[in-house]
Amino acid sequence: MEEKKLAEQNHQPAEEKELTQQELSEQIRIRREKLAQLQAEGKDPFEITKCEVTHHSTEIKEHFEELEEKDVAIAGRLMSKRIMGKASFCNIQDRNGAIQSYVSRNDIGDEAYAAFKKFDIGDIISIKGFVFKTKTGEISVHAKEVVLLSKSLQVLPEKFHGLKDQELRYRQRYMDLIVNPEVRDTFIKRSQIITEIRKFLDSKGFLEVETPVLQTIPGGASARPFITHHNTLDIDMYCRIALELPLKRLIVGGFERVYEIGRVFRNEGISVRHNPEFTLMELYQAYTDYNGMMDITEEMFRTVAQNVLGTTTVHYGGYELDLGKPFARKTMVDAVKEFSGVDFDQVKDTEEAKKIADEHHVEYEERHVKGDILNLFFEEFVEKNLIQPTFIIDYPVEISPLTKRKPDKPEFTERFELFIVGREYGNAYSELNDPIDQRHRFEYQEYLREAGDDEANMIDEDFLTALEYGMPPTGGLGVGIDRFVMLLTESVSIRDVILFPTMKPIND
Numbered sequence: 001m002e003e004k005k006l007a008e009q010n011h012q013p014a015e016e017k018e019l020t021q022q023e024l025s026e027q028i029r030i031r032r033e034k035l036a037q038l039q040a041e042g043k044d045p046f047e048i049t050k051c052e053v054t055h056h057s058t059e060i061k062e063h064f065e066e067l068e069e070k071d072v073a074i075a076g077r078l079m080s081k082r083i084m085g086k087a088s089f090c091n092i093q094d095r096n097g098a099i100q101s102y103v104s105r106n107d108i109g110d111e112a113y114a115a116f117k118k119f120d121i122g123d124i125i126s127i128k129g130f131v132f133k134t135k136t137g138e139i140s141v142h143a144k145e146v147v148l149l150s151k152s153l154q155v156l157p158e159k160f161h162g163l164k165d166q167e168l169r170y171r172q173r174y175m176d177l178i179v180n181p182e183v184r185d186t187f188i189k190r191s192q193i194i195t196e197i198r199k200f201l202d203s204k205g206f207l208e209v210e211t212p213v214l215q216t217i218p219g220g221a222s223a224r225p226f227i228t229h230h231n232t233l234d235i236d237m238y239c240r241i242a243l244e245l246p247l248k249r250l251i252v253g254g255f256e257r258v259y260e261i262g263r264v265f266r267n268e269g270i271s272v273r274h275n276p277e278f279t280l281m282e283l284y285q286a287y288t289d290y291n292g293m294m295d296i297t298e299e300m301f302r303t304v305a306q307n308v309l310g311t312t313t314v315h316y317g318g319y320e321l322d323l324g325k326p327f328a329r330k331t332m333v334d335a336v337k338e339f340s341g342v343d344f345d346q347v348k349d350t351e352e353a354k355k356i357a358d359e360h361h362v363e364y365e366e367r368h369v370k371g372d373i374l375n376l377f378f379e380e381f382v383e384k385n386l387i388q389p390t391f392i393i394d395y396p397v398e399i400s401p402l403t404k405r406k407p408d409k410p411e412f413t414e415r416f417e418l419f420i421v422g423r424e425y426g427n428a429y430s431e432l433n434d435p436i437d438q439r440h441r442f443e444y445q446e447y448l449r450e451a452g453d454d455e456a457n458m459i460d461e462d463f464l465t466a467l468e469y470g471m472p473p474t475g476g477l478g479v480g481i482d483r484f485v486m487l488l489t490e491s492v493s494i495r496d497v498i499l500f501p502t503m504k505p506i507n508d
Contacts, residue, residue: 027155031120035151043115045148051075051126057092057099060131061139067131074099074141075126075149077178083117089140092127097181100140101127108146115148122152122178170495171503183496189308190485190497194261196304197281197481204296206257206283211246213239213263219463220244220402222455223266226276239265243282244402244476245463248431251284251474252466259283261481272493273423276502279481284431288475289404290414293428294391297418297477298327301389301425305488316487317421319387327389327418332378335392340381344374367451371396371411386419401441401457403429425484428477435467 038044054073076094087104105113107129119125129143157179169176169183177184198208216235218225220242230237243260250258261281268274285292302323305312312324330338337343340360347353353373357364362376374396386392395415397405403413414430432438442464448456485497495501 024155028153031151031153031155034118034120035153038148038151043148045151048147048149051147051149052128053126056094056096058096060099060141061097064131064133064139069130069132071128071130071144072141073126073128074101076124077152078119078121078123078125080121081119086113088116092125093178100134100138101129101143102132102134102140103127103143103146107142107144112146116146119148120152122154122156123148124150124152167503170501171506173499186485186489186491186497187499189489192308193304193485193488194481196307197261197300199307200300200303201259201283204257206259206285207255209247209250209255209258209260210262211240211243211260215240217458217460218242219457219460221266222399222401222457224268224455226265226267241266242478243280244478245460247282247284248471248474248476249463249466251286251431252469252471256286256472257284270502272495273483275482275494275498278494278498280478281481282476282478284474284476286472286474289430289473290393290416290428290475293475293477294327294329294393294416297391297426297428297479298389300479301418301484304484308488314487314490316490319421321388321420323389325388327391329391329393329416331394332374332382332392332396333394335382335386336374336377338382339385340377342377344370344377367448367453369398371398375399383419383424384422387421389418389420391416391418397441398444400429401445402432402438404432404434405437420487423483424480425487426477426479428475431471431474431476433467433471433474435464438467439464 035045052073053075055067056074057076060067060072060074074092074094076092076098079091079093079098081088081090086106087102090101090103091098092101103113103116108116126147126149127141127143128145129141131139132142133139156175169180177187202208214228214230214237216237218238218241220240221244223241225238225241228237228239229235241264243262243264247258247260259281261279263277264280265277266274267276270276283296285296302312305314305323312322314321314323333344342356342360344353347356347370350369350373353370354364354368357373357376360377360380362373362380364373364376368376378392382392393414393416394406394409394412395403395417397403397411397413400413400415403415406412406414416428417424418426432441439459442457442459445457446459449458482494482497485491486494489497491497
């Protein structure tokens with residue numbers, strides 16, 4: 001009867017209230033006093049270097065039939081406890097979840113039970129005992145030994161109030177992971193997504209490589225870089241803004257299929273979609289073009305979703321998305337015509353494009369030409385309407401400095417971006433392999449830099465030299481891993497899928 005009564009009480013905790021700062025300070029003081037007392041008694045938990053762990057919570061629950069009445073050793077964080085006389089119930093949280101334990105004075109002894117009663121929520125403990133099921137049907141561990149492994153000197157947020165301060169959650173991710181199991185699940189899923197991307201690309205014969213994070217010339221994207229200084233060489237260096245140019249050098253060197261998953265850094269604003277450092281996957285494949293990249297992108301998104309979620313149906317932003325269906329494909333010109341009514345194929349030149357922009361209240365800069373204005377129309381009228389997976393293809397050459405021109409329409413390039421729910425998830429090209437054309441494109445980018453565009457590309461002479469040795473026709477693809485994880489985990493902000501997002505320091 002006592003065991004059943006305790007079990008019922010363990011699932012009906014008393015109503016809790018948020019602690020005041022004074023109450024928190026008092027609890028922290030008491031915890032430190034408990035630690036000092038343990039140390040004075042020669043029982044310092046921080047002197048323990050290891051403990052035996054034979055099973056985790058999920059394993060015990062999933063394999064109860066074969067583990068019933070068998071001895072196990074578990075360890076984790078004490079998340080709740082109910083003390084009643086000679087016996088107690090507590091819940092232990094490990095990497096997989098939580099499991100209940102029944103702790104009795106008769107089983108572990110008077111001294112150990114008295115010590116257990118003084119444990120605080122948040123302490124890390126180990127329990128050895130046998131697996132059983134309570135009269136209420138909950139799989140539990142009947143303790144034979146309980147050991148304090150680490151003393152928690154801070155107070156966890158109350159169970160019911162939780163850790164709701166969004167900024168504090170990002171700053172103290174360790175606490176967020178402790179008290180919000182769904183956060184832990186998101187990051188487990190993130191790891192699974194990256195693993196499945198690697199499996200997919202490895203199965204296609206791609207070789208994973210690593211390229212420099214510090215570069216003397218930041219290239220491969222239009223972005224403002226972070227600048228640092230190398231003391232020994234006495235030169236400024238840049239944290240990479242993309243993975244592209246080193247990987248294409250490897251294609252020149254004879255690696256026909258390469259990819260890299262790594263951090264890149266862009267000195268830009270912070271928003272629900274942007275973090276100054278983020279994870280990018282780029283791949284390059286010789287002897288294919290942007291059509292081949294569309295095929296591999298579609299297959300990768302579908303395969304990863306199926307393997308991680310068990311379905312190709314994804315819910316995001318209130319929409320049901322079907323990654324199992326063929327992705328739509330539209331040219332940028334057609335998409336702009338569909339949603340704005342302006343047919344840029346009929347626009348003669350930059351002057352006319354600017355006039356039409358004025359009429360449609362689309363803001364532009366003096367340096368912008370027709371291709372730039374087409375892209376501005378796309379951003380203004382089209383992006384928000386692209387809900388189901390859609391490839392937007394054939395971008396203006398002015399905004400695609402590393403992309404091969406379309407042979408039949410040289411003012412456009414063989415480039416696409418993948419959009420889902422109004423957001424860009426991938427960017428790909430038929431890679432420009434003409435060193436003469438590439439030099440001209442770089443020179444135009446240099447002109448833009450001089451005109452005030454500090455996100456324009458710099459001239460990379462070594463990359464031009466590599467192209468002069470000859471690069472085969474090549475398709476390339478970049479996918480923002482963080483946004484992909486957001487999509488598959490229904491996360492609203494990029495900070496929800498980056499363990500330690502960039503935060504402004506708190507002033508002392």
